Amino acid sequence: MAGWNADRIPDQHGRTAVVTGANSGLGLVTATELARHGAQVVLAVRDTAAGAEAARRIGGGTEVRELDLASLDSVRAFAAGLTAAYPAVDLLVNNAGVVLLGPRRTTADGFELQLGTNMLGHFALTGLLLGVLAAAPAPRVVSLSSITHKNAHLDFDDLMYERGYRATTAYGRSKLATTVFGVELDRRLRAAGSPVVSVLAHPGLTRTNLTPRAWEHRGRLGRLTARLGLLAAQPVEQGALPQLRAATEPGLRGGRFFGPAGLFETRGRVTEARLGGEAADPAVGERLWSAAEELTGVSYL
Template identity: 80%
Template sequence: MTEWTTDRIPDQRGRVAVVTGANSGLGLVTATELARRGAHVVLAVRNTDAGAEAVRRIGGEAEVRELDLASLASVRTFAAKLAADFPAIDLLMNNAGVVLLGPRRTSADGFELHLATNMLGHFALTGLLLDNLAASREARVVGLSSITHKNAHLDFDDLMFERSYRAAPAYGRSKLATTVFGIELDRRLRAAGSPVISVLAHPGLTRTNLTPRAWEHRGRVGRLIAWGGLLATQSVEQGALPQLRAATEPDVQGGQFLGPSRLWETRGQVTDVRAGREAADPAIGKRLWAASEKLTGVSFL
């Protein structure tokens, strides 16, 4: 197996790439590499000050725009302005995510915050930008999954964890929903004969700022747990390779799922991986799609 590195990213000049959550972590690495190869990169972020600093670090053709995925009003405003400015969009990287501990929290629309940010906001954004993506000759949507999706379950009678909430299962559920969405999006794009493809990737266990932030309210013990756990993970540059390959390799196909190759997909070079059984179930995909349309008010395909 030949190792895939950023040296294999082809020329991106003339392409428009939108990366959510691009001011730090995996998103920042992804935006940096895309801009380095000549893409015009839109950093879609909630914190525009952090986004502006990221743009200064990235250089090249990069700009920052405000997007709060936990607010459907923000998603609609962002998508409308972006669609007007860029009639054709070549890449939508649905990268942003939250990892939370502590009590249950909700979004501006009353949704459990993991599901709102990690999946429902991206579902609405994808639908609102689909016409612009379809205007590109080789557009793709890349969804960021997680190995946690394989142990999660979608309870359609309590999607928002209103009955009994635990943070870790809620995060896993949001990543399962993300994975189901990516696979079902591929099915529907194929059925519609769309030129857009849907691809999934996951970073394995990667050192990002999400885990320490999630534990910091737990005091000294929580911080020790967080930083101790990070010692067992791979670098953010290595963790970003699956999504960069999904975003840029010419031979990537719709429905492909890329992740690390070693130690139960926790680390290593990029390879094809398999989604969990529930994620790949067409009946689950159809049901989640219908629920997502109802919750977000965005219908497509």
């Protein structure tokens, strides 16, 4: 499907979509396009003031709800409030994420911050929302991967990366874990006969606010590096297309993975992306799933 763009999104009227991290970047574009095509969109955001401004820009019936994926208490509170308000949710886009290049930091629950936010928070959220997702006619979960997952490795003996910490390596691990989660979720949904479909996407190299923030502490050199990286990146409107296609293309089978077609998958038209070897390994999926259930206290399927 060459040249896929947001104008090819089918009518979304009657659908309820939850987009995490929807107040800026990829999440804001995704939420905006879903709302433009008729969906009722819930902006799940840590900063509700920024979320309110995003909702004002998007217009329509967009709703803002507080969600801090770095806190399991916040995840549980969000899920409880959402399930009380919505008997069915058609789409969950697990978009939110953090990227660090500084010292090791942890979540409120003691998890390494990038793994805890990017993967474990979304693991818990998806499990807690699975009931309202399954109540929708054609429910779907989209997990946001990254090309960095292909060179990453999950160390199950040091999952929280307490030894020899490197922030860039930790980010790659968190995105590998997110990708493994999306693939393993698809396996388990199929085995359980669930109507929920799990698909994945990655944005390639995209111009968002994450990279400049990550390099801020590096001073002038860091800011210059961030600017050079942004010059090579594609616009956020283009970077959001893989996850929009994953979220809206009718009849997708579980496990589909979309990303940019050009220049080592960093930019270009939307196409089928390739999983890294570890991401597709069922043994890795089984092991990560068990660890995530134990760490979050959320069990499903």
